[in-house]
Amino acid sequence: MVPTPTLRKKTELILNALGCDHQEISIVIMDDAQIRELNQSFRGICRPTNVLAFPMQEGEFSDITPELLGDVVISAQTARKEADTAGITLEERMSQLLVHGILHLLGFDHEAPESNAEEMETKSLEILRQIENNSDLDAF
Numbered sequence: 001m002v003p004t005p006t007l008r009k010k011t012e013l014i015l016n017a018l019g020c021d022h023q024e025i026s027i028v029i030m031d032d033a034q035i036r037e038l039n040q041s042f043r044g045i046c047r048p049t050n051v052l053a054f055p056m057q058e059g060e061f062s063d064i065t066p067e068l069l070g071d072v073v074i075s076a077q078t079a080r081k082e083a084d085t086a087g088i089t090l091e092e093r094m095s096q097l098l099v100h101g102i103l104h105l106l107g108f109d110h111e112a113p114e115s116n117a118e119e120m121e122t123k124s125l126e127i128l129r130q131i132e133n134n135s136d137l138d139a140f
Contacts, residue, residue, distance in 0.1 A: 035075040051097040053104035072101035
């Protein structure tokens, strides 16, 4: 597993790169069974996924804590499988998932009909180049 201080530092670097240096997020690392339950409850999809994002800057109560962007939830099991398949380290895969989740918290969406998938991929690559040494690492 990636040590907590490493995840904390990567998250700080990502937020700074996005101009969100005064913002906060929470990161939850769980297993496939737990993330499958969340995926079913919130997206109606009954299978594990690699990352989920729960923005706090949307909806009726978004002004209560404006410095809190939201929650990023990552499945360590799925991240490990994907890292192995891609031939990258778990730390690199976690960086990809953190970037992806944080961009979702900021309103980037690659799945909506009026998707900004290309913009999201460009921004993901830009940030990954700042926080990872592997210049061949692709966006999510």
